[in-house]
Amino acid sequence: MSERHAVAVIGCGVFGAVAALRLAERGYRVTVFERNREPLSGASFNNQNRLHLGFHYPRDPATAEQCIRGYQKFRDEFAECVTADFPNGYFIAEEGSAVTAREYLDFCDSVGLRYRLVEPSRYSPPVTGVTLGLRTQEAVIDCRHLRDVLGRRLAGSSATMRFGTEVRAVETRGDTYTVETHEGAAGSFDSVVNCSFADINRLSRQLGHEAPDRQYEYTAVYVVDWDHPPVGVTVMDGPFTTLLPFGRSGRFLLYHVEHSVLDRVTQQVAPARWREPAAGGLLDRAAVERGFRRVLRDATRFVPALRTARLRDVLHGPRVVLANRNDTDARPSMVGSPGPGYLTVFSGKLDHSVWAADEVVRQVDPRAMSRAQPAGQA
Structure with missing residues (x-):
């Protein structure tokens, strides 16, 4: 992969952090934007820390099967952060x-x-x-330890970290994306991976993509x-x-x-x-x-x-x-591509972050991302 392919990752919760590491390992020029001063300072930390194995979703087997898929991948990647x-x-x-x-x-x-x-x-x-x-056999994640581990891995990677930097807007200019922060323009990128969780729709709407309730x-x-x-x-x-x-x-x-x-x-x-x-x-x-x-x-x-x-x-x-899933309590994790070079990662399950990051890499690869044919939307 050419170093000239620049990727902006928005959000440095567990999904943004793991995706950034995977992309950097494969030679992408990665810049991570996070409004807080350190990784995992938002929803990734302020939750139940549950390492989901699927027991929580008897009314939606599809979500349960995703949890089973993610459980062992996360334990293999972050064994030192798991308490069982x-x-x-x-x-x-x-x-x-x-x-x-x-x-x-x-x-x-x-x-x-x-x-x-x-x-x-x-x-x-x-x-x-x-x-x-x-x-x-369900376990929990020690999120303080996970934050430290991911912080060290990011510091040792080739990714550029922009903590304390809030993304105000994302715009398209030809085949590239421009990221605007509270400090002004922050550069042009070939791809954007939106891992901002509660802010996904706000940025997607700016690009003209559908933003479902x-x-x-x-x-x-x-x-x-x-x-x-x-x-x-x-x-x-x-x-x-x-x-x-x-x-x-x-x-x-x-x-x-x-x-x-x-x-x-x-x-x-x-x-x-x-x-x-x-x-x-x-x-x-x-x-x-x-x-x-x-x-x-x-x-x-x-x-x-x-x-x-x-x-x-x-x-x-x-x-x-x-929205409107009270009957099944469906809580799937989704990696989608609403538009060429633009990905969204939607999930509330920390332990899905490893397989989701692998899917991000697959979709960012220009050989798999036809600019004429979007890959679908989360």
Whole structure:
């Protein structure tokens, strides 16, 4: 690959970082633009850190199969960032679950997921209000360690890193793209890989590409101190709670499908007010504490021992999912090419980043990217 083929990667979350490394390894001249001061400072860090194996998607086997595909690839690439030495259980709620215990077991068997049945009352901690318990091999990602690892790899690569640089616009000029930042023009590029997550549609619209409605959510994941060994508890399948270890910190992440969503809209682009969430009242101390109490109240329905959990911090930020998918809860990862030389990476699963980066490389290759025939759109 000629060094003259220049690629702009917008966003240095895990998807942008891994894609940039793959492209740089293959001789592309890569420039990464990230509005924050270090990699993995946005949605890649402010999430549940779950290393998805597929158990979360009984109503959409296609998403589950993507998770199975991504799980081992990520573990092979970032083994030192994965924590798996804790019991991790999935449970079906007695009331309000979208799937029954039998349907859930049939789903697990149909996609080849391995599990061991557990008696919820004998799990540690005991789980109540559920009809089924499974011990799984799912793990979590230590995102602090992952950020350090990717930072070192990027620093040792040929990629040019532009941290603290917000991309305001992308324009086409003939066969090249011009990237405009808050500091002005930042150069011309043969290809652009848009990994900006919540900002994908805003930049795509500037280029005249379709920007379908997405469901944007501003979420809070609560970091708690709790006097218990590392353990995972996920209650399925509906508006329930997840408890997971916060990497190797000794703390836990507590999340609720509904109560952790501080704001939600379905539209083409993310709300501008989310850029300053504190100013909008989303994250004042009183609001954070109210949200935590709601989440904890629901969590103790299933894990009574969590009554002693204490709020330590909150991870917050926007996330994006497909709109109007509540019936199936489909959460696919997609690498698309809305136009020649322009790629978008749409995903909320950190562990899909390795196979997605390989797909980015395949599509950026000029031999696979016909400028006369776009490759499809995410």
